[in-house]
Amino acid sequence: xxxxxxxxxxxxxxxxxxxxxxxxxxxxxxxxxxxxxxxxxxxxxxxxxxxxxxxxxxxxxxxxxxxxxxxxxxxxxxxxxxxxxxxxxxxxxxxxxxxxxxxxxxxxxxxxxxxxxxxxxxxxxxxxxxxxxxxxxxxxxxxxxxxxxxxxxxxxxxxxxxxxxxxxxxxxxxxxxxxxxxxxxxxxxxxxxxxxxxxxxxxxxxxxxxxxxxxxxxxxxx
Numbered sequence: 001x002x003x004x005x006x007x008x009x010x011x012x013x014x015x016x017x018x019x020x021x022x023x024x025x026x027x028x029x030x031x032x033x034x035x036x037x038x039x040x041x042x043x044x045x046x047x048x049x050x051x052x053x054x055x056x057x058x059x060x061x062x063x064x065x066x067x068x069x070x071x072x073x074x075x076x077x078x079x080x081x082x083x084x085x086x087x088x089x090x091x092x093x094x095x096x097x098x099x100x101x102x103x104x105x106x107x108x109x110x111x112x113x114x115x116x117x118x119x120x121x122x123x124x125x126x127x128x129x130x131x132x133x134x135x136x137x138x139x140x141x142x143x144x145x146x147x148x149x150x151x152x153x154x155x156x157x158x159x160x161x162x163x164x165x166x167x168x169x170x171x172x173x174x175x176x177x178x179x180x181x182x183x184x185x186x187x188x189x190x191x192x193x194x195x196x197x198x199x200x201x202x203x204x205x206x207x208x209x210x211x212x213x214x215x216x217x218x219x220x221x222x
Contacts, residue, residue, distance in 0.1 A: 003051060019057035087190050096188040099179035101168025102138025102153070104191060106160050109134035133198075138169055147174040 006014075015022050018035025038055025045065060064081065068074040091097070098104045109131045116127035138156060142149035152169060155176045159167040168184060170177035179185070 016060040103168040
């Protein structure tokens with residue numbers, strides 16, 4: 001089988017999955033640079049013709065096919081998939097994880113609230129606002145699942161305050177459950193970066209002391 005009009009990126013991906021080396025000439029192709037796979041077939045996906053390589057020797061690359069009813073849905077699916085892959089890459093580079101289900105946010109919110117209670121002056125108001133922002137994350141999780149966020153988040157807050165440091169939101173039952181038992185974890189590096197980015201954005205907004213507005217230009221004849 002011959003593949004026409006293959007770009008270099010495609011050739012690199014084939015080399016990664018087949019275990020082959022890219023040759024610039026065919027003068028002396030030796031067997032040790034040739035890749036292998038179990039099957040090569042051509043079939044249709046929608047209106048496009050694609051070539052599928054299955055049972056490859058190295059499998060260091062893969063193709064993910066996204067299908068949807070419109071370009072907006074496909075763009076959103078591609079963005080979500082890209083975010084998920086980035087999280088996996090960060091988790092591979094840093095194996096440290098934390099409990100999910102709103103556990104980390106609620107524990108941080110309780111610690112920040114304690115700091116706000118012991119801080120004098122107007123700084124305590126900013127610290128308490130940061131704690132409220134952290135509590136919004138488990139609230140959003142519960143709202144997106146269609147549960148009563150006011151009750152379930154308060155139950156989570158009470159469970160963690162009473163010493164259950166493994167408590168989190170179980171979105172299958174709508175109750176507070178043990179995240180260690182359920183295996184719900186998040187990448188520590190991603191959570192750290194989210195906190196840093198959110199803090200930097202809030203500081204940037206607080207530094208704005210004035211907003212310059214430009215009045216619209218008056219149109220002629222009106």
